[in-house]
Amino acid sequence: MRKVLFYVPLVAFLALTLFLLSGLFSDPRERESASLNKALPDFALADLMQPKKIWTPEKLKGETYLLNVWGTWCPTCNAELGYLAELRKQGVKIVGLYYELPRDPTFDAPFNLAVLQQDVQQKLTQQGDPYQFNMLDIKRSLSLDLGVSGAPETFIIDANGIVRAHHIGDINPVVWRSKLAPLYQQWRTP
Amino acid sequence: MIVEAGQLALTFVFALSLLLAVVPLLGSFTANQRLLLLAKPLAFGQFAFALVAMAALVYAFCNNDFTVINVAQNSSSTLPWYYQVTASFGSHEGSMLLWVLMLAFWTALVAQFSKALPLLLQGRILGILGLISAGFVAFSLFMSNPFLRSLPFFPVEGRDLNPLLQDFGMIMHPPMLYMGYVGFAVAFAFAIAALMSGRFDSVWARWVRPWALAAWLFLTLGIMLGSWWAYNELGWGGWWFWDPVENASFMPWLVGTALIHSLAVTEKRGTFKSWTVLLALAAFALSLVGAFLVRSGVLVSVHSFATDPGRGLYLLVFLLLVVGGSLLLYGRRMNSVRSQARYQLFSREMLLWGNNIFLLTACLIVFLGTLFPLFHKELGLGSISIGEPFFNQMFYYLSIPFALLLGLGPWVRWKQQQVMPLMRPLSLVAIAALAIALGVLSSMQSVQANLALLGMLLGAWVGISALAEVVLRLRQFGSIGKGITKLNASHYGMTLAHIGFAVLVIGVAMTKTYTTERDVRMLEGDTATVAGYEFTLTDVYDLNGANYGGQAAELDVRQNGQFVTHLHAEKRFYRIQRTVMTESAVHARLSRDLYVSLAEELPGGAWALRIQVKPFVRWIWLGGLLMALGALLALADKRYRRKTTTTDATVAGVADA
Numbered sequence: 001m002r003k004v005l006f007y008v009p010l011v012a013f014l015a016l017t018l019f020l021l022s023g024l025f026s027d028p029r030e031r032e033s034a035s036l037n038k039a040l041p042d043f044a045l046a047d048l049m050q051p052k053k054i055w056t057p058e059k060l061k062g063e064t065y066l067l068n069v070w071g072t073w074c075p076t077c078n079a080e081l082g083y084l085a086e087l088r089k090q091g092v093k094i095v096g097l098y099y100e101l102p103r104d105p106t107f108d109a110p111f112n113l114a115v116l117q118q119d120v121q122q123k124l125t126q127q128g129d130p131y132q133f134n135m136l137d138i139k140r141s142l143s144l145d146l147g148v149s150g151a152p153e154t155f156i157i158d159a160n161g162i163v164r165a166h167h168i169g170d171i172n173p174v175v176w177r178s179k180l181a182p183l184y185q186q187w188r189t190p
Numbered sequence: 191m192i193v194e195a196g197q198l199a200l201t202f203v204f205a206l207s208l209l210l211a212v213v214p215l216l217g218s219f220t221a222n223q224r225l226l227l228l229a230k231p232l233a234f235g236q237f238a239f240a241l242v243a244m245a246a247l248v249y250a251f252c253n254n255d256f257t258v259i260n261v262a263q264n265s266s267s268t269l270p271w272y273y274q275v276t277a278s279f280g281s282h283e284g285s286m287l288l289w290v291l292m293l294a295f296w297t298a299l300v301a302q303f304s305k306a307l308p309l310l311l312q313g314r315i316l317g318i319l320g321l322i323s324a325g326f327v328a329f330s331l332f333m334s335n336p337f338l339r340s341l342p343f344f345p346v347e348g349r350d351l352n353p354l355l356q357d358f359g360m361i362m363h364p365p366m367l368y369m370g371y372v373g374f375a376v377a378f379a380f381a382i383a384a385l386m387s388g389r390f391d392s393v394w395a396r397w398v399r400p401w402a403l404a405a406w407l408f409l410t411l412g413i414m415l416g417s418w419w420a421y422n423e424l425g426w427g428g429w430w431f432w433d434p435v436e437n438a439s440f441m442p443w444l445v446g447t448a449l450i451h452s453l454a455v456t457e458k459r460g461t462f463k464s465w466t467v468l469l470a471l472a473a474f475a476l477s478l479v480g481a482f483l484v485r486s487g488v489l490v491s492v493h494s495f496a497t498d499p500g501r502g503l504y505l506l507v508f509l510l511l512v513v514g515g516s517l518l519l520y521g522r523r524m525n526s527v528r529s530q531a532r533y534q535l536f537s538r539e540m541l542l543w544g545n546n547i548f549l550l551t552a553c554l555i556v557f558l559g560t561l562f563p564l565f566h567k568e569l570g571l572g573s574i575s576i577g578e579p580f581f582n583q584m585f586y587y588l589s590i591p592f593a594l595l596l597g598l599g600p601w602v603r604w605k606q607q608q609v610m611p612l613m614r615p616l617s618l619v620a621i622a623a624l625a626i627a628l629g630v631l632s633s634m635q636s637v638q639a640n641l642a643l644l645g646m647l648l649g650a651w652v653g654i655s656a657l658a659e660v661v662l663r664l665r666q667f668g669s670i671g672k673g674i675t676k677l678n679a680s681h682y683g684m685t686l687a688h689i690g691f692a693v694l695v696i697g698v699a700m701t702k703t704y705t706t707e708r709d710v711r712m713l714e715g716d717t718a719t720v721a722g723y724e725f726t727l728t729d730v731y732d733l734n735g736a737n738y739g740g741q742a743a744e745l746d747v748r749q750n751g752q753f754v755t756h757l758h759a760e761k762r763f764y765r766i767q768r769t770v771m772t773e774s775a776v777h778a779r780l781s782r783d784l785y786v787s788l789a790e791e792l793p794g795g796a797w798a799l800r801i802q803v804k805p806f807v808r809w810i811w812l813g814g815l816l817m818a819l820g821a822l823l824a825l826a827d828k829r830y831r832r833k834t835t836t837t838d839a840t841v842a843g844v845a846d847a
Contacts, residue, residue, distance in 0.1 A: 002525055003525045005525075006464070006520060006521045006524045006525045007517075007521035009468060009471075009472075009517045009520065009521070010514065010517035010518055010520070010521050013475070013513055013514060013517055014514065016479075016561075017506065017509065017510055017514070019561070019564060019565055019568050020479075020482065020486075020488060020506055020509075020564075021506060022568045023486075023488040023564045023567075023568055024486055024488055024499050024502045024503060024506065025499060073709070075789065075790050075798070126793055149575075
């Protein structure tokens with residue numbers, strides 16, 4: 001028994017090497033969104049501006065659209081608002097998923113919808129408003145289910161409510177033309 | 191021409207390392223004294239040529255020789271000269287050469303300071319170091335040559351050094367870190383040599399201790415500098431990110447810390463032998479695993495060098511040979527080694543055993559947290575990531591019992607300790623700690639049952655206990671005055687390092703609890719108040735640096751109307767790399783940092799700024815510095831330089847073989 005014990009480190013190390021070896025030949029950066037080519041996870045989120053209105057996946061079906069995760073606190077999101085607004089003028093339907101930051105109960109003011117609405121209104125007036133409407137993901141549950149790792153991120157959702165593409169980072173003319181526009185076209189005409 | 195000389199020098203390093211790997215080891219098995227004696231000159235030669243190679247590379251960087259691919263990709267003619275020097279080890283290729291140089295340096299140091307060792311052991315240690323060195327030099331020479339030219343087509347200007355690396359902390363961070371990583375190779379070589387001969391006694395432990403301490407010293411400094419760099423350079427005031435590569439440096443540190451404690455037991459009591467040897471192997475093994483993780487692209491991290499599976503594969507095979515081979519040897523040899531020493535449940539041995547258990551648990555947590563995403567993915571379970579909350583929570587739970595034991599440890603005697611005699615001094619220490627923690631907190635903030643209070647209590651407990659223990663020991667010499675010169679340097683070192691840990695704990699707890707952070711929108715002339723400090727934006731103007739442009743903001747800080755300081759924050763745009771960097775303005779005091787970073791320009795000429803007041807954040811690095819100083823003091827201990835047994839042991843060593 002005692003003899004075997006001294007080989008434990010070797011065995012553990014060899015097991016580790018196996019993992020490292022297989023890790024070597026797979027790309028760590030390839031991070032497929034787990035939700036890709038699946039229906040949107042189930043949700044019921046309030047409209048940011050008309051909180052009485054509740055959005056569910058059912059209500060969103062019927063048309064291909066971009067689901068854009070953003071927040072006024074996120075500089076890159078604010079920067080892309082202008083270009084997204086242009087896309088809206090070109091007829092692209094964009095739905096905003098407002099990502100509310102977690103709050104520290106000690107330091108941050110409690111959540112206040114009126115203040116947030118005002119913030120958002122102001123930002124959208126300043127930078128341009130790309131959104132048909134915004135859903136408020138106050139608990140970040142939908143963002144979490146979708147595998148959002150930061151903002152901005154954009155999903156292409158087809159008419160049947162299936163997630164077809166996931167883009168991390170901002171949308172600018174180059175990204176749109178080279179990556180997202182072809183996908184959008186592809187899934188708009190099924 | 192100079193570059194070719196560098197290439198040639200590196201080739202010589204390779205040849206010498208091969209000789210160093212073969213000749214003395216051969217000598218050790220054939221009892222050939224002349225072969226064993228060759229180890230030393232070979233080690234010196236290896237170091238000399240490694241130095242020439244590195245110098246040639248630095249020369250190429252400083253002379254903007256863009257025909258060298260490495261220079262073209264990591265430097266530019268507009269880069270200030272001191273960053274041109276550091277750019278020479280900013281890339282994968284250059285840092286590998288630095289690694290080789292450091293290893294050659296350690297090997298030469300061992301050759302120089304091992305006169306007291308038996309010739310046989312000396313030859314084996316140097317031979318093993320040569321073997322490791324040969325692996326790395328071959329890697330540098332064949333897989334990632336820093337001297338490759340791109341002739342005949344070469345760029346007229348380089349791509350510049352990554353702006354993140356253009357910082358003073360970055361000048362010092364990699365060399366220190368590598369000194370630490372590579373330094374554990376020495377302890378590793380000692381362990382292997384001991385496994386080969388089957389001799390692990392107190393003498394062996396005493397030989398290893400200073401080397402392990404020195405490596406640990408550098409690793410501590412390296413990690414501390416890295417944290418300080420991240421704080422200054424990444425622009426949001428964080429100081430530890432649980433990034434895979436940070437973790438890769440933290441794991442050998444944790445094991446190294448366990449090692450220097452376990453070595454104490456082996457030296458003083460001749461026990462914990464198999465444990466100590468395993469730790470010595472593990473510390474270097476984890477350094478190698480770290481090098482693999484950074485350079486293979488298996489994990490995604492801000493630190494990662496460009497991905498190349500060929501290099502990864504080489505390192506993995508190397509890892510397998512070195513670590514696998516040594517663990518195999520460990521398994522074969524170690525089961526015959528027995529420790530005879532006996533000790534009671536309440537003894538210093540047991541407490542140090544506890545120390546090791548906690549440190550290794552910490553290491554295991556970091557290991558699993560870092561590699562779990564990889565395991566998960568390779569088992570086909572999909573991608574996941576493990577973030578700060580996991581590590582923070584785990585370390586929170588671990589550090590409480592660890593700190594409690596740490597306060598107790600130095601008081602307890604070897605073999606056995608009666609409980610009663612310790613009750614009085616320790617309860618006094620506990621009361622003093624309570625009083626100080628509450629006093630400090632109530633004078634600065636309100637006293638609440640939170641992390642800060644816990645950190646203060648633990649920190650005060652460890653710190654005061656360490657101080658009181660020294661006073662007690664000094665008294666045992668008769669009077670404190672007499673004792674001061676009599677107490678071992680290593681005892682002072684231990685105390686200082688323990689105080690460093692206390693300082694670190696306090697710093698972390700206070701910063702985590704009481705950091706105030708606000709993102710504000712400011713026009714020139716606007717004032718924002720954060721944690722009682724009034725920040726007034728006085729000016730924003732365009733910057734024009736050597737290789738960057740951008741904007742700078744000037745702020746005045748007042749507290750209760752009193753002028754505190756002037757702050758200068760920059761948002762740099764590096765022209766060649768086309769990246770934006772935040773140069774935060776930091777006003778540092780022992781009790782708090784004011785930290786301002788310039789975010790982006792808003793419509794209407796306003797600017798977004800992030801203002802933070804971070805109490806005690808300095809203490810985190812101060813703690814690290816104290817630990818390193820403690821190690822330095824311990825290294826100065828006289829007993830590591832005794833030369834009495836030299837001649838007998840040399841003769842005996844050769845006769846053994």
